[in-house]
Amino acid sequence: MDDTGEDDLLPRLHASLLEGLPAEALLTDPGVTASYATDMAAFCAAGTPAAVALPRTVEQVQHVLRTATALRVPVVPQGARTGLSGAANASDGCILLSLVKMDRILEINTVDRTAVVEPGVVNAVLSRAVADRGLFYPPDPSSWEQCTIGGNIGTGSGGLCCVKYGVTAEYVLGLDVVLADGRLLRTGRRTAKGVAGYDLTRLFVGSEGSLGVVVGAVLALRPAPPRQLALAAEFPSAAAACAAVCAVMEAGLTPSLLELMDRTTVRAVNALGRGGPPCSSGAESLGEGLPETTEALLLAAFDTPHAPEELAAVGELCRAAGATAVVPAEDEAESEMLLKARRMSLTALDALRPATMIDDVCVPRSRLAEMLDGTAAIARAYDLLIGVCAHAGDGNTHPVVCFDPADEDETRRARESFDEIMALGLSLGGTITGEHGVGVLKKEWLARELGPVGLEMQRAVKRAFDPLGLLNPGKLF
Amino acid sequence: MDDTGEDDLLPRLHASLLEGLPAEALLTDPGVTASYATDMAAFCAAGTPAAVALPRTVEQVQHVLRTATALRVPVVPQGARTGLSGAANASDGCILLSLVKMDRILEINTVDRTAVVEPGVVNAVLSRAVADRGLFYPPDPSSWEQCTIGGNIGTGSGGLCCVKYGVTAEYVLGLDVVLADGRLLRTGRRTAKGVAGYDLTRLFVGSEGSLGVVVGAVLALRPAPPRQLALAAEFPSAAAACAAVCAVMEAGLTPSLLELMDRTTVRAVNALGRGGPPCSSGAESLGEGLPETTEALLLAAFDTPHAPEELAAVGELCRAAGATAVVPAEDEAESEMLLKARRMSLTALDALRPATMIDDVCVPRSRLAEMLDGTAAIARAYDLLIGVCAHAGDGNTHPVVCFDPADEDETRRARESFDEIMALGLSLGGTITGEHGVGVLKKEWLARELGPVGLEMQRAVKRAFDPLGLLNPGKLF
Numbered sequence: 033m034d035d036t037g038e039d040d041l042l043p044r045l046h047a048s049l050l051e052g053l054p055a056e057a058l059l060t061d062p063g064v065t066a067s068y069a070t071d072m073a074a075f076c077a078a079g080t081p082a083a084v085a086l087p088r089t090v091e092q093v094q095h096v097l098r099t100a101t102a103l104r105v106p107v108v109p110q111g112a113r114t115g116l117s118g119a120a121n122a123s124d125g126c127i128l129l130s131l132v133k134m135d136r137i138l139e140i141n142t143v144d145r146t147a148v149v150e151p152g153v154v155n156a157v158l159s160r161a162v163a164d165r166g167l168f169y170p171p172d173p174s175s176w177e178q179c180t181i182g183g184n185i186g187t188g189s190g191g192l193c194c195v196k197y198g199v200t201a202e203y204v205l206g207l208d209v210v211l212a213d214g215r216l217l218r219t220g221r222r223t224a225k226g227v228a229g230y231d232l233t234r235l236f237v238g239s240e241g242s243l244g245v246v247v248g249a250v251l252a253l254r255p256a257p258p259r260q261l262a263l264a265a266e267f268p269s270a271a272a273a274c275a276a277v278c279a280v281m282e283a284g285l286t287p288s289l290l291e292l293m294d295r296t297t298v299r300a301v302n303a304l305g306r307g308g309p310p311c312s313s314g315a316e317s318l319g320e321g322l323p324e325t326t327e328a329l330l331l332a333a334f335d336t337p338h339a340p341e342e343l344a345a346v347g348e349l350c351r352a353a354g355a356t357a358v359v360p361a362e363d364e365a366e367s368e369m370l371l372k373a374r375r376m377s378l379t380a381l382d383a384l385r386p387a388t389m390i391d392d393v394c395v396p397r398s399r400l401a402e403m404l405d406g407t408a409a410i411a412r413a414y415d416l417l418i419g420v421c422a423h424a425g426d427g428n429t430h431p432v433v434c435f436d437p438a439d440e441d442e443t444r445r446a447r448e449s450f451d452e453i454m455a456l457g458l459s460l461g462g463t464i465t466g467e468h469g470v471g472v473l474k475k476e477w478l479a480r481e482l483g484p485v486g487l488e489m490q491r492a493v494k495r496a497f498d499p500l501g502l503l504n505p506g507k508l509f
Numbered sequence: 510m511d512d513t514g515e516d517d518l519l520p521r522l523h524a525s526l527l528e529g530l531p532a533e534a535l536l537t538d539p540g541v542t543a544s545y546a547t548d549m550a551a552f553c554a555a556g557t558p559a560a561v562a563l564p565r566t567v568e569q570v571q572h573v574l575r576t577a578t579a580l581r582v583p584v585v586p587q588g589a590r591t592g593l594s595g596a597a598n599a600s601d602g603c604i605l606l607s608l609v610k611m612d613r614i615l616e617i618n619t620v621d622r623t624a625v626v627e628p629g630v631v632n633a634v635l636s637r638a639v640a641d642r643g644l645f646y647p648p649d650p651s652s653w654e655q656c657t658i659g660g661n662i663g664t665g666s667g668g669l670c671c672v673k674y675g676v677t678a679e680y681v682l683g684l685d686v687v688l689a690d691g692r693l694l695r696t697g698r699r700t701a702k703g704v705a706g707y708d709l710t711r712l713f714v715g716s717e718g719s720l721g722v723v724v725g726a727v728l729a730l731r732p733a734p735p736r737q738l739a740l741a742a743e744f745p746s747a748a749a750a751c752a753a754v755c756a757v758m759e760a761g762l763t764p765s766l767l768e769l770m771d772r773t774t775v776r777a778v779n780a781l782g783r784g785g786p787p788c789s790s791g792a793e794s795l796g797e798g799l800p801e802t803t804e805a806l807l808l809a810a811f812d813t814p815h816a817p818e819e820l821a822a823v824g825e826l827c828r829a830a831g832a833t834a835v836v837p838a839e840d841e842a843e844s845e846m847l848l849k850a851r852r853m854s855l856t857a858l859d860a861l862r863p864a865t866m867i868d869d870v871c872v873p874r875s876r877l878a879e880m881l882d883g884t885a886a887i888a889r890a891y892d893l894l895i896g897v898c899a900h901a902g903d904g905n906t907h908p909v910v911c912f913d914p915a916d917e918d919e920t921r922r923a924r925e926s927f928d929e930i931m932a933l934g935l936s937l938g939g940t941i942t943g944e945h946g947v948g949v950l951k952k953e954w955l956a957r958e959l960g961p962v963g964l965e966m967q968r969a970v971k972r973a974f975d976p977l978g979l980l981n982p983g984k985l986f
Binding site: 187219226227231232243255282285286395397423426463490492494497509 | 618619620621622623643664665667671672675676678679688692693694695696698699700701702703704705706707708709711712714715716720731732733755758759761762763814815871872873874875900902903904905938939940941942943944945946947955958959960962963966967969970971972973974985986
């Protein structure tokens with residue numbers, strides 16, 4: 033902070049910001065700015081912002097950062113605030129720098145298979161725009177209808193597609209970044225390959241706005257694949273479903289989606305769908321909803337010209353692993369119906385109890401059964417409802433701890449179980465976060481995962497880019 | 510350097526190194542150490558090393574780095590020294606730290622599709638070992654029978670497979686790195702996904718040994734695809750061949766290989782093969798060798814179950830772009846024969862004149878025709894023989910400038926043309942290096958490509974990891 037008084041700083045900050053921002057790009061009313069103070073994470077403290085800036089140009093972002101540096105005011109970059117780790121939460125006295133107004137798709141090139149975008153473009157808007165040109169932008173986080181590409185880059189988002197197509201990081205070729213002091217850095221390339229110097233592009237992906245502010249991105253695209261064809265398989269245990277996952281991957285198959293829903297999740301989806309069941313048509317043995325007798329439901333899909341043969345192979349592997357029913361979708365519409373049930377999972381689990389905490393532990397897929405059995409044991413030990421949906425092909429589980437914040441004891445147990453789940457993941461050779469990031473939610477756990485040397489080198493990188501510590505302070509570590 | 514005299518330093522260094530290295534792991538005879546002083550780049554100065562260390566364990570590497578830090582002696586990490594930019598060249602008084610004795614494959618996991626390796630494992634050894642388990646390690650630089658995984662990671666190597674499978678960076682999940690001061694840093698993960706903190710793994714890939722010494726790697730593998738089936742197409746101009754490349758990519762096809770050889774390269778391959786022609790069997794219209802009347806030869810391959818249909822589609826697009834002949838291979842053996850001609854290109858061009866400089870400019874593939882025509886114009890302007898083979902699907906060209914170092918004027922023209930080619934690449938939105946790296950060869954050009962802010966941030970990262978500047982000094986920038 034500046035060495036003049038706090039009382040003086042706020043009007044000076046607002047006046048300085050307005051020297052380079054139009055009036056409509058600056059929000060200062062405390063009632064309004066407070067509404068920008070958090071993302072969608074539970075249990076994450078947020079401070080009181082000094083202002084919200086909504087720039088429309090790179091120059092305006094540079095002005096905000098120059099002002100912040102001059103006055104030593106922290107800056108918290110934000111997209112759609114759909115994050116699940118508190119990375120976009122305000123710190124006291126910060127400028128919330130929202131990039132949502134910089135939402136133009138600047139270029140789509142069908143030969144180079146690239147798009148050039150501003151950070152505020154909504155994932156679904158980009159996905160549809162490139163689909164219209166026969167192309168495909170794979171990263172598909174659950175919030176894809178709301179979340180922005182800038183937020184996806186900041187978080188290193190994943191989604192359902194990752195088992196075949198990988199995460200956001202694989203699709204970012206180059207970035208324009210405004211540094212803490214307002215200088216513009218261009219990283220990476222527009223070409224398919226390039227090794228000119230250190231890969232700063234990838235350093236920014238997943239950096240949660242703590243190294244610089246992404247104001248532009250060159251993204252790699254793929255040719256649009258055929259629509260995917262899906263299959264559902266019911267298992268008498270999570271372990272049997274995980275054995276099927278391992279068998280599928282070991283057989284050399286490459287599904288475009290390989291998802292698991294545990295019994296709690298299946299029932300939650302049915303409960304949400306009642307009065308208009310989520311899977312009221314489609315695969316027959318799934319009846320009026322999902323099969324509530326199952327202990328684990330596996331969904332697999334392929335988006336290749338020979339998907340039916342590949343699904344048949346998966347079906348056989350599922351049966352060999354103990355599946356009690358294997359139901360291939362007859363067509364794309366039935367496939368969509370199956371996948372819709374999976375996409376509803378988080379919302380459905382959310383509806384079970386007044387609040388939820390969503391975890392994001394990723395383990396080697398060969399350890400997935402241990403992760404699921406261990407999570408079930410934790411739920412029993414803490415007497416909690418914990419539903420798990422998982423990007424099973426990636427070993428990425430989302431245990432959802434359901435609880436009532438009004439119940440103090442249950443809340444304590446919820447937090448403790450959340451920690452136990454991360455400890456379990458680490459003990460299985462996994463990571464505390466596959467795709468949601470660290471933010472404030474998992475700071476302590478990041479330190480545990482990285483160890484002292486790892487943490488020290490992360491901090492050294494942070495200092496190299498942000499020596500004054502103004503960018504998203506208090507996040508990550 | 511230490512403040513004691515130079516004369517004193519050498520015996521002290523050797524003695525200190527021997528405190529943690531067995532005698533056979535340290536070479537000090539100047540005649541022997543000099544033989545380790547360079548990689549395969551032309552025109553790259555090398556200094557006189559103080560010693561060559563050949564450790565077999567992580568602890569030994571740590572000892573070398575601790576000793577280097579204590580005595581302020583520079584360290585140059587080395588693999589098989591097949592690099593083409595001088596990145597592994599000795600600096601005066603350095604320890605050459607060769608990792609070739611750390612050559613164990615520690616683990617191959619068919620469910621997780623991962624391998625854990627030491628840095629000295631030869632690319633081809635790993636590729637064959639994983640192939641035996643039904644898996645595939647895609648990166649395939651031309652030197653794959655010699656080059657090491659550690660070297661591939663240091664350089665960010667590519668190869669023929671990149672158009673479908675990407676570069677080395679996509680296959681490195683986690684690293685063990687000995688830092689300049691001897692501490693061991695573990696980066697990344699063993700899981701399919703992970704966003705726990707900054708992506709330091711990718712920062713090390715392509716860092717040319719200037720940030721730390723890679724002593725272990727977790728690599729991602731893929732299921733082994735079907736053997737690829739290839740096609741050759743002859744074009745009356747490079748521009749027509751490039752138009753076909755663009756058409757193939759725009760059509761949404763994903764070849765496993767899409768390579769271009771210009772007329773000079775085709776003739777060089779034939780010349781090399783005479784008396785035992787490289788393509789003496791195989792596709793008939795290629796006769797006893799490659800077709801010398803062609804101006805550009807395009808090779809495409811697919812490694813899918815429906816490769817023949819995809820090759821047929823490529824064939825049609827080639828004809829539409831003006832191909833004078835389209836020759837699909839009848840089987841895998843014929844395909845291999847075609848690809849062998851491509852793999853011989855660099856050797857063949859090397860044989861044309863006493864020396865060559867191999868460039869590595871990558872442009873957006875939509876600009877490939879301009880790159881090739883521009884390179885031909887440079888060859889004419891400088892009155893030089895410049896053959897081009899290209900990973901055309903990636904826009905990655907390897908113009909090979911052929912010259913006689915004994916001819917002073919030709920040598921000057923060779924160097925100038927080399928610079929002109931990089932300038933052309935940058936003017937087309939490209940990069941000075943797609944896969945060979947910067948080393949000492951392209952230092953000045955890296956600065957031009959990155960610009961002052963980019964260069965400054967690269968240096969800031971370097972300082973964060975190597976504050977004393979001991980790791981591979983004088984490389985990159």
